[in-house]
Amino acid sequence: MRKPEFIVPVVTVFDEQGKADLEANIQVWNGLIDRGVDGILLHGSNGEFFTLSREERLQLIEAAVEATRGKVKLIVGTGTNAVDETVELSKQAIALGADAVMVITPFYFGLGHEGIVEYFCAVVSQIDGDVMLYNFPARTGNDIDADAVRQIVTRCPNVVGIKDTVTDMGHTRAILEAVADVAPEFIVYSGFDENFAHNGLAGGNGCIAALANIYPELTHAWAAALGASDWERVEKIQHVIDKLADIYTVAPLFVPAVKYAMSVRGLPVQPICRSTVLPLTDEQKGQIEAILDNARQIIENQGLL
DSSP, X not given: OOOOEEEEEXXXXXXXXXXXXXXXXXXXXXXXXXXTOXXXXXXXXXXXXXXXXXXXXXXXXXXXXXXXXXXXXXXXXXXXXXXXXXXXXXXXXXXXXXXXXXXXXXXXXXXXXXXXXXHHHHHHTTOOSOEEEEEOHHHHSXXXXXXXXXXXXXXXXXXXXXXXXXXXXXXXHHHHHHHTTTOTTOEEEESSGXXXXXXXXXXXXXXXXXXXXXXXXXXXXXXXXXXXXXXXXXXXXXXXXXHHGGGGGSSSSHHHHHHHHHXXXXXXOOSOOSSOSOOOOHHHHHHHHHHHHHHHHHHHHHTOO
């Protein structure tokens, strides 16, 4: 089994005027690092990358490079719907010091199997640095299947990994099997928290998922338990994570719920999002607080932290 990692796809903190709050974002990154995350994914879906201007993205990348240097790995999401824009942002992120960039498939229009392969090869061939694929078919309408990954990796050796955000672990296992002979060190992360342990046992690298924003010390303990083959502890933390995952269902868009949960746990985040005009209701906040309180009681009673 590879060394399991739990990487956090960080939220983007906005102020009351809806502007990216640079100092608050830096405080959040530092807090997550101090609590044990293995790395940071900046500008992922949880970071509302699709609402940020190019200038905001570059400003946050530069600050994140400084905050993470010598501490944890930094992966930067750079995907757009245009090849030239994606290439340019990827080059800038790598030039600023990101360890790797992560490129999502174009969204809105379906590309088809060969179209996905050709899109990524067109992008990656122009980038001098490590690139990770980002598969989130429920949001993009485009699925990077195992055969597409194998084709891309064979043609573009600087593609070093993938975040596979699907509920079906069979999809993720198929990717691991498809690249085993052509890229044995290929990095495979799951995109849903609940699949973390299964991913590691299947030969993957762990998870990039949003609950690490809320309970980074718990996801760190989970990774340590899996790495140590402490199966009883792995199972117990799995049950807590499964309960915490109810936070995703509180609101139609889960990001403000994640942000509110982070604020309850002491991080300087307000549940302000650009990607929704609906603030959390008092009832929804109460549901989040109840989920967190239940998780806290289990963690304390079972001595998981």
